[in-house]
Amino acid sequence: MEKSLKNYNTFKMDVKAKYIFELTDFAMFPKILETIKKEDLPFVVLGQGSDVLFTEDYNGVVIINKLKGMEFSEDLNYYFVKLQAGENFHVAIETCMKRGIYGLENLALIPGTAGGAPIQNFGAYGVSFSDFCRYVEVLDLKDNKLDRIWAKDCDFGYRTSVFKSNPEFKNRYIVTAVELKIPKEWTPRTSYNVFKNKEFKTPKEIFDFVCQIRQEKLPNPKDIPNAGSFFKNPYVSKDVFEKLIQKFPTMPYFETNDAGEVKIAAGWLIDKAGCKGLKMGNAGTYEKQALVLVNYGDATPQEILQVAKFVQNKVQETFGVLLEPEVRIYGSTTECQVNQ
Ligand SMILES: Cc1cc2nc3c(=O)[nH]c(=O)nc-3n(C[C@H](O)[C@H](O)[C@H](O)COP(=O)(O)OP(=O)(O)OC[C@H]3O[C@@H](n4cnc5c(N)ncnc54)[C@H](O)[C@@H]3O)c2cc1C
Structure with missing residues (x-):
């Protein structure tokens, strides 16, 4: 095992990877792919590592995507903004706003790259990446060519896509x-609850408001390492929802999906299960937002997983609802679950 991934994931997990490549130029691809093929290794691509948890040393190749560049074009009704995968999405939003291109402001301050955005169809405050995606450009390792996957073929859903x-x-x-x-x-x-009873005249006002509430509610990974919401908001069937809302009338819920299920707030469930501000060893849940698992300093992956399992169990016991991780969890060669 060669290098530490500590500076490449916002949880600051100090695990190693066999190879780490910082991809700054397309010309580097052949060497990286040769390493993968020659040793028949698994690989994972990271942007800012703000949605991953490595549970142990990774016995494969980690590619840190740092491809940079933004291109702008337009027709009568639309702007088209092409972002290279390593661009920070928040910086891209600011750049768009400086050019008079508005609409992305609800997605401000999510600490990820453009390349990471389609994977889990990131989103916030009623807006998702899929609302603006035209296509995703990919390097196809099977056919060895650059290709486009159009938005309609990306199978975008709540924190998911065909890539996941x-x-x-x-x-x-x-x-x-x-x-x-x-x-x-x-x-x-x-339309989202946080905007209720407030008036916004300009995109900048929404952008500033979103930045302000995010800074108030969420821990900055530079100060308290974390990967944002650890769990997804669960969808439950109408029947389950009716029973829950009768028992817990103040339970927040959002929308229904195509299957008629209702989305309920995981942060509220965790809070009411008594897990807000929890501390177990060096890990815990954030005191202002229970959905965020945090590394209070030198936590090991096992400490984070222990908190995740504890929270999952408590919520299951209290509400009969299973929380699924939003964060992608990697073992030594593949993706895994909280319980593995
Ligand atoms: C404080 C904080 C707040 C957050 N708030 C939100 C929020 O409001 N909404 C939200 O949706 N998320 C949020 N997140 C999670 C995260 O920022 C987003 O999911 C973001 O899209 C992840 O981007 P990334 O570049 O860091 O991806 P990474 O964490 O590096 O990777 C995530 C996954 O995408 C894959 N991937 C990344 N880049 C590529 C690529 N170029 N090609 C193929 N696969 C790739 C990785 O292999 C991995 O499986 C938050 C995180 C933090 C720390």
Whole structure:
């Protein structure tokens, strides 16, 4: 095992990887792919490592995507913004706003790259990456060529996409760029609860408001290492929802999906199960937002997993609802679950 991944994941897990490549240029691909093929190693691509937990040393190749570049074009009704995968999405939003391109402001301050955005279809405050995605550009390792996967084929859902759900995609494609399609006519998206009873006249006002509430509610990984929401908000059947809301009338819930299920707030469930501000060893849940698991200093992956399991069990016992991780968890060669 060669190098530490500590500076490449926002949980600051001090695990090692057999090889780490910082990909700054397309010309580096052949060497990286040769290493993967020659030793028949698994690989994982990281952007800012803000949605991953490594549970042990990774016996494979970690590619840190640092491909940079932004291109802008337009037609009568839309702006088209092509971002190389290593661009920080928040910086891209700021750059768009400086150019008078508005619409992305609800996604401000999510600490990820453009290449990471389509994988879990990141989103916040009622807006998701899929609302603006035109296509995802990929390096196809099977056919050895650059390709485009159009948004309609990405199977985007709540914190998921074909890149996450289809096992074949996981080992076949490396995202090299994304293109966004942004309507020229700006529509404020303020249906989410946090915007209630507030008036927003400009995109900048929404951007500033989103930044302010995120800074108030969420720990900055530079101060308290974390990977944002550790669990997804669960969808439950209408029947289960009716029973829960009768027993817990103040339980927040959001929308229904195509299957008629209702999304409920995982942070609230964790809080009411008595796990907000929990501390177990060097790990715990954040005192202002229970959905965020935190590393209070030199926590091991096992300490984070221990908290995750504890929270999962408590929520299951209290509400009969199983929380699924939003964060992607990696063992020595493959992705795994909290209980493995
Ligand atoms: C403080 C904080 C707040 C957060 N808030 C939110 C939020 O509001 N909403 C939200 O959705 N998420 C949030 N997150 C989680 C995270 O920032 C997002 O999921 C983001 O999209 C991850 O981007 P990344 O570049 O860091 O991806 P990484 O963590 O590096 O990777 C995540 C997954 O994507 C894959 N991947 C990354 N880049 C590529 C690529 N180029 N090609 C192929 N696969 C790739 C990785 O292999 C991995 O499986 C938050 C995280 C933190 C720390």
